[in-house]
Amino acid sequence: MENKELLRVEHLKKYFSTPAGSLHAVDDVTFTVKTGETLGIVGESGCGKSTLGRVILRLHEPTAGRVFFEGYNILQYNAGALKRLRRNMQIIFQDPFASLNPRMTVSETISEALVIQKLYSPRDKKGLRKRSLELMEMVGLAERLVNTYPHELDGGRRQRIGIARVLALNPKLIVCDEPVSALDVSIQAQILNLMQDLQDELGFTYLFITHDLSVVKHLSDDILVMYLGQMVEKAPTARLFKNPLHPYTRALLSAIPVPDPDFDTNRTILSGELTSPIEPAPGCRFAKRCPQAQERCLGTDIPFREVAEDHFVACGEI
Ligand SMILES: Nc1ncnc2c1ncn2[C@@H]1O[C@H](COP(=O)(O)OP(=O)(O)OP(=O)(O)O)[C@@H](O)[C@H]1O
Ligand SMILES: [Mg+2]
Numbered sequence: 001m002e003n004k005e006l007l008r009v010e011h012l013k014k015y016f017s018t019p020a021g022s023l024h025a026v027d028d029v030t031f032t033v034k035t036g037e038t039l040g041i042v043g044e045s046g047c048g049k050s051t052l053g054r055v056i057l058r059l060h061e062p063t064a065g066r067v068f069f070e071g072y073n074i075l076q077y078n079a080g081a082l083k084r085l086r087r088n089m090q091i092i093f094q095d096p097f098a099s100l101n102p103r104m105t106v107s108e109t110i111s112e113a114l115v116i117q118k119l120y121s122p123r124d125k126k127g128l129r130k131r132s133l134e135l136m137e138m139v140g141l142a143e144r145l146v147n148t149y150p151h152e153l154d155g156g157r158r159q160r161i162g163i164a165r166v167l168a169l170n171p172k173l174i175v176c177d178e179p180v181s182a183l184d185v186s187i188q189a190q191i192l193n194l195m196q197d198l199q200d201e202l203g204f205t206y207l208f209i210t211h212d213l214s215v216v217k218h219l220s221d222d223i224l225v226m227y228l229g230q231m232v233e234k235a236p237t238a239r240l241f242k243n244p245l246h247p248y249t250r251a252l253l254s255a256i257p258v259p260d261p262d263f264d265t266n267r268t269i270l271s272g273e274l275t276s277p278i279e280p281a282p283g284c285r286f287a288k289r290c291p292q293a294q295e296r297c298l299g300t301d302i303p304f305r306e307v308a309e310d311h312f313v314a315c316g317e318i
Contacts, residue, residue: 003035003036004035005071006172007032007068008031008032008067009029009032009066009067011028011065011066012026012029012052012064012067013029013063013064014051014055014060015063021278024229024279025051026055026062027229028065029065029231031234033207034205035205036203037205037221037222038206038208038216038220039208039220039222040208040210040213040219040220040223040237041207041208041209042211042216042224042225042226042252043211046228046277047226047227048226048277049209049226050209052226053091053207053209055067056175056207057086057089057091057175058074058075058077069173070172088171088173089171089172090175091175092163093162093177093178093179094177094178095182096158096159099162100150100158102150102151104150105148106132106153110132110135110161110164110165111128111131111132113165113168114168119169132146135164138167138198139160139161154187156191160194163179163198171204172204173204174204174207175206175207175209176195176209178210178211179195180192192215213252213253214256216237217241220237221236222310225248225249225252228275228280228285230304231304231312231314232286232304233248233249233312234304234310234311241253245313246313247290247315247317248290251270268291270289272290274289275288282298282301283297283299284314292317293316297316
């Protein structure tokens with residue numbers, strides 16, 4: 001059975017006013033994600049990944065564009081409708097420590113999420129404890145940790161609490177904003193496996209934001225590569241890894257470390273001036289760093305077009 005579209009983002013823009021001018025953090029982003037699928041959103045620091053996630057969750061108001069969740073334009077929702085929507089759209093952050101209250105134990109932290117969303121009464125201590133323990137088990141936290149505090153736990157376990165809090169609400173869409181970037185590589189794999197298992201079991205849809213393509217390789221159905229607020233390439237994951245078309249995507253792929261030191265990866269080191277996101281000129285924003293740039297890449301915007309089935313790219317050279 002064909003999965004249903006859960007999220008549709010159309011021509012989304014978020015510009016910030018700064019003293020130097022309008023900063024184009026997200027500039028005309030369009031994509032759809034089907035229920036139960038994962039879209040990886042990849043690009044280097046400052047390319048607008050977090051801003052995009054926040055605008056989709058309406059933690060920031062967009063400058064222009066539309067966001068449809070289950071077919072409804074959520075930008076038209078009033079405060080009451082937004083509050084109900086929040087249960088269905090949740091976010092997991094990079095640093096769970098920053099979002100956890102240091103004075104609350106694991107079970108108190110999870111219980112708080114259940115109470116805030118009115119899933120349980122604060123007086124229902126027995127029910128809260130039972131559900132908290134269930135959620136702890138789902139995220140692989142041992143029962144003995146129920147009364148521990150965040151500072152007593154390692155980064156991986158803290159991220160598991162963050163995931164349990166989100167699971168408590170049983171959302172449909174989870175925006176994961178660099179959820180494993182602060183963790184050791186071995187722990188990263190455990191958390192990624194957990195997220196994959198939870199998706200298989202509970203049918204979550206993920207927007208998985210990361211600067212590291214290797215992190216989303218096994219988790220994503222599709223990958224969207226962003227550069228300075230714009231989409232530069234989008235394709236099903238296997239196709240993107242096999243046949244990357246945009247020179248920026250190729251550079252990102254070449255930066256993934258290969259376990260065999262004798263293997264020649266032809267790593268592309270990007271040089272050249274970084275284009276400013278403030279009032280950027282028309283044309284490809286990567287052109288100044290691009291090894292293949294031609295004169296035609298500057299001056300007019302490069303269309304984001306489908307060059308093969310489900311494979312889109314914005315490059316003046318293709
Ligand atoms: N509140 C704000 N006011 C002004 N500019 C902002 C604001 N938030 C983000 N920006 C700018 O918007 C651009 C995109 O930032 P964003 O945090 O979305 O990037 P990112 O891809 O998530 O980066 P990172 O990988 O470092 O998390 C950056 O140039 C940033 O400086
Ligand atoms: Mg970010």
